Each structure stands twice: as structure tokens, then as C-alpha cells.
Amino acid sequence: xxxxLPREAIAMRAAKELFNGAIVNLxxxxxTLVSSFIPEGIDIVFHTQNxxxxxxxxxxxxxxxxxxxIDLVNASGQYVTPLxxxxxxxxxxxxxxxRGGYIDITILGVLQVSExxxxxxxxxxxxxxxxxxGGMDLAFNAKKVIGLTEHVSKNGKPKIVNQCTxxxxxxxxxxxIITDLAVIKVAREGLVLKEVAPGWTVEEVQxxxxxxxxxxxxxxxxxx
Amino acid sequence: MALxxxxxxxxxxxxxxxxxxxxxxxxxxxxxxxxxxLIQALKRQGAKHLTIIANTAGGTGLTLDYEDHKILFxxxxxxxxxxxxxxxxxxxxxxxxxxxxxxxxxxLELVPQGTLAERIRCGAAGIPAFYTPTGYGTVxxxxxxxxxxxxxxxxxEYALTADYAFVRAYKADKMGNLIYRGTQRQFNPIxxxxxxxxxxxxxxxxxxxxxxxxxxxxxxxxxNRIVKVKEDLGFxxxxxxxxxxxxxx
Numbered sequence: 001x002x003x004x005l006p007r008e009a010i011a012m013r014a015a016k017e018l019f020n021g022a023i024v025n026l027x028x029x030x031x032t033l034v035s036s037f038i039p040e041g042i043d044i045v046f047h048t049q050n051x052x053x054x055x056x057x058x059x060x061x062x063x064x065x066x067x068x069x070i071d072l073v074n075a076s077g078q079y080v081t082p083l084x085x086x087x088x089x090x091x092x093x094x095x096x097x098x099r100g101g102y103i104d105i106t107i108l109g110v111l112q113v114s115e116x117x118x119x120x121x122x123x124x125x126x127x128x129x130x131x132x133x134g135g136m137d138l139a140f141n142a143k144k145v146i147g148l149t150e151h152v153s154k155n156g157k158p159k160i161v162n163q164c165t166x167x168x169x170x171x172x173x174x175x176x177i178i179t180d181l182a183v184i185k186v187a188r189e190g191l192v193l194k195e196v197a198p199g200w201t202v203e204e205v206q207x208x209x210x211x212x213x214x215x216x217x218x219x220x221x222x223x224x
Numbered sequence: 225m226a227l228x229x230x231x232x233x234x235x236x237x238x239x240x241x242x243x244x245x246x247x248x249x250x251x252x253x254x255x256x257x258x259x260x261x262l263i264q265a266l267k268r269q270g271a272k273h274l275t276i277i278a279n280t281a282g283g284t285g286l287t288l289d290y291e292d293h294k295i296l297f298x299x300x301x302x303x304x305x306x307x308x309x310x311x312x313x314x315x316x317x318x319x320x321x322x323x324x325x326x327x328x329x330x331x332l333e334l335v336p337q338g339t340l341a342e343r344i345r346c347g348a349a350g351i352p353a354f355y356t357p358t359g360y361g362t363v364x365x366x367x368x369x370x371x372x373x374x375x376x377x378x379x380x381e382y383a384l385t386a387d388y389a390f391v392r393a394y395k396a397d398k399m400g401n402l403i404y405r406g407t408q409r410q411f412n413p414i415x416x417x418x419x420x421x422x423x424x425x426x427x428x429x430x431x432x433x434x435x436x437x438x439x440x441x442x443x444x445x446x447x448n449r450i451v452k453v454k455e456d457l458g459f460x461x462x463x464x465x466x467x468x469x470x471x472x473x
Contacts, residue, residue, distance in 0.1 A: 070256035071406035077253030095338030137338035
């Protein structure tokens with residue numbers, strides 16, 4: 001078996017998409033790891049659904065005694081670090097920021113993503129139930145939506161599909177897909193393969209992807 | 225002061241909740257901002273056929289497992305829940321609501337979080353309905369009126385109000401003016417404004433004039449009853465030494 005990128009590397013690659021001053025909301029799963037890999041010299045304003053902007057990283061196990069506080073958590077319920085300049089607001093204002101288009105980038109987990117950028121990520125597979133949470137508002141309304149995922153599911157099925165077969169979070173919302181094998185842009189003409197993981201060929205990535213991929217003229221290896 | 229809203233016990237604060245009441249409960253992903261003692265008192269009080277409006281249906285296991293409003297489901301007090309996150313993230317530890325919802329014993333209205341917040345805000349503001357882009361082309365759109373605004377399809381959503389709001393705040397003055405601590409705020413201020421009777425559970429009740437007027441988040445006119453928390457639940461909280469607290473009076 002060839003090596004795929006670990007979850008941390010997917011998060012690291014996603015962090016390269018952030019720009020100085022960006023207002024960013026991270027979803028549950030691999031996306032929460034992104035805050036640990038912010039490139040040097042870049043200031044990000046993190047937003048969380050439960051009403052905070054400008055807080056710091058998730059606290060470490062060593063910091064728990066000193067810093068953990070149930071009144072300072074992110075949307076996953078993780079304790080985060082207080083930073084000067086952070087602010088708090090209620091839920092209606094928090095989603096005003098999302099719906100109003102103030103979120104530059106949201107990074108979300110993926111169960112399935114289609115050729116057109118349809119995203120499905122809220123229904124638990126096999127359980128028939130799911131939590132919509134704040135992800136739907138983010139997927140519909142953030143300026144840029146980045147989906148992070150393993151390229152195939154646990155049983156080896158492609159997660160990048162022609163048509164989503166599980167209930168959608170939002171249609172045609174994903175701009176960029178970053179997996180453990182590739183970086184794929186969702187363009188008007190379809191999916192464009194921009195980068196492949198070290199040691200993997202275009203053909204191998206295509207064989208694990210349902211829709212046909214267009215190969216970018218500047219195709220390169222994923223750099224972290 | 226004629227406007228003393230202090231109620232000495234949680235029992236007394238929830239005593240008049242009737243069967244069939246619609247109750248908003250402040251809540252997010254953990255114990256922060258959840259009116260723990262009001263929920264315990266409502267369980268003991270026993271009102272049934274309740275409609276609960278909250279972010280979760282309790283017991284999601286996202287952070288600490290604790291006795292939040294999941295106990296109202298366990299105690300078979302709930303008829304309907306309007307929520308965004310009703311199920312546990314881990315299939316091995318389903319929320320008490322999950323089985324009841326799947327068995328058809330509890331009705332679930334699953335709502336995107338921003339839509340839930342805005343429905344509550346609109347309920348408070350006297351706006352009966354609004355259109356939002358969130359949900360078009362998904363299961364959320366089922367049966368809803370769709371109109372296009374600025375080249376975007378939008379769904380008609382209706383406002384929510386309640387008979388009671390159980391809110392968690394940091395400090396109240398005796399007139400019911402409230403301030404919140406950190407991310408405790410979440411749904412609490414909008415729920416406080418959207419219910420006929422709002423009951424606030426707070427760490428501290430101070431004299432009128434002791435809260436900076438510019439810092440008050442929920443004006444006291446929205447708050448009917450305030451009850452002070454008397455026991456420490458042992459959750460990590462640093463009321464005396466977090467960086468934003470030392471800047472307050």
C-alpha cells in the first residue's frame with residue numbers, strides 16, 4: 001500500500017489557503033486541526049458559531065488546569081485560548097456574520113462532494129439521522145468553501161462522486177477539495193486536478209475518483 | 225426597589241410551568257451557558273408534553289457528559305423538540321432523544337443553526353417570517369415557499385416564540401439586567417427576548433447600578449425571574465482570573 005497523507009498533512013495543506021486578515025470558520029473533524037498550522041506571519045481571525053471572534057488555538061493537555069474554561073469554547077466544544085481583542089456576541093449576530101457574507105473562508109469536513117461542488121456532510125452514514133448544526137449556513141454563505149476529506153471512504157468507495165447519494169448540506173458550494181491524495185479545484189468546466197500526493201500518479205488518483213478529472217496545466221506535487 | 229425579580233429557589237422559579245408549555249433553553253456544545261439548575265428543577269416539577277427549543281436535544285457527548293436537558297427526554301416530559309444538533313456525535317452513545325425520535329414518540333423539527341437563531345430573533349422582534357438562502361435544494365426546503373431575491377433562491381421561515389425561556393447568564397442586577405461571560409452568551413440573549421416569561425440562572429446578583437450600563441447585553445425588561453446558582457458544579461471555570469473578567473468592575 002502506498003502512503004497517503006495523514007490528517008495533519010491535509011490540514012497543513014489547507015492552512016496554505018489562508019491569507020493575512022482572513023475571517024475563518026473551521027468545521028468539525030480534520031478542519032479543527034487547521035488552526036495548528038497557520039503559516040508564520042499570517043494573522044487569522046477565527047470565527048465560531050457560538051459567538052466569538054479572534055480567539056487563539058485550542059488549548060493543549062498541559063494547559064488544561066490553567067486555561068480550560070467552559071465559557072470559552074469553539075463550535076466543537078473544545079476549549080480555546082483567550083487573546084486580546086477577541087469579542088463575543090449572541091447567536092443571531094454570529095449567523096448574521098455567516099449569512100451576511102463576512103466569513104472569507106470556511107473549511108468543512110466531507111462525506112461526499114460532487115463534480116459540481118455539491119456538499120454532503122451532515123447525515124451520519126448508516127444511522128439515518130444527522131445534525132445540521134451550523135454547517136449548512138456556512139456552506140451556503142461563506143465566500144470560499146474548502147472541503148477536507150480522505151479521498152475514499154473506509155470501505156474504499158470514492159467520496160468525490162458524480163452525484164451525491166446522501167442528503168446535501170448545500171448544492172454547488174465547494175470551491176476547493178483537499179484530500180490525502182490530491183488538491184482538486186471545482187471549476188465551471190468540472191473538477192480540475194491541481195496537485196497530487198508524493199508517489200501517486202494522475203491515473204491512480206483518477207481511478208479513485210468518480211467524475212473525470214481535468215488535469216491542470218501546472219499540475220504539481222502537493223507541498224506542505 | 226419595586227422591581228425585585230429575585231426568586232430564592234429554582235423550584236419556585238419553574239413552579240408554574242404547565243403541561244404543554246413551549247420552552248426555549250440556552251445551550252450549545254457543553255455546560256457553558258446552559259441553565260443547569262432550572263433544568264433539574266423542571267425535571268422534579270414534572271411538567272409534560274413540552275416543546276423544547278434548543279441547539280441540541282441534550283447529551284450530545286461533544287464535551288463533558290453531564291445532566292443537561294437530556295434528562296427531560298429521559299423523564300418522558302418532551303413531546304416535540306426544535307433543534308439543530310439533536311443527535312450524539314458518537315453512535316455508541318446515542319442521546320436519550322434519539323431513540324424517542326426514531327420511535328416516533330418525540331417529534332423533531334431539524335433546523336439549520338442560523339435559521340434557528342434568526343427564527344428566535346424574529347419572534348422576539350415581532351417579525352412573523354423571513355426568507356433565507358440557507359437550505360434551498362436540501363431536505364430543509366421540503367414544503368417551504370421559495371422566492372428569488374438578488375438572484376438567489378430563498379426559503380420562507382417562520383418566527384419562533386415561547387412560553388418560557390430558561391437562560392444562563394453571568395451576573396444580573398436586581399432589575400434583571402444581564403451580562404454574560406465569554407461564549408456563555410450563544411442563544412441566551414435572543415431566547416430571553418422571545419419568551420413570555422424569561423427565567424435567568426446567574427452566578428451573581430448585584431445591586432442596581434453595579435453593572436456598567438454600556439455593558440448590559442440583555443435589558444432587564446426581558447427578564448422576569450432571576451435565580452442565583454448556589455453550588456459549584458466543578459466544571460473548569462476561572463471566574464476570578466480569566467483575562468476578560470479582571471477588566472470588569
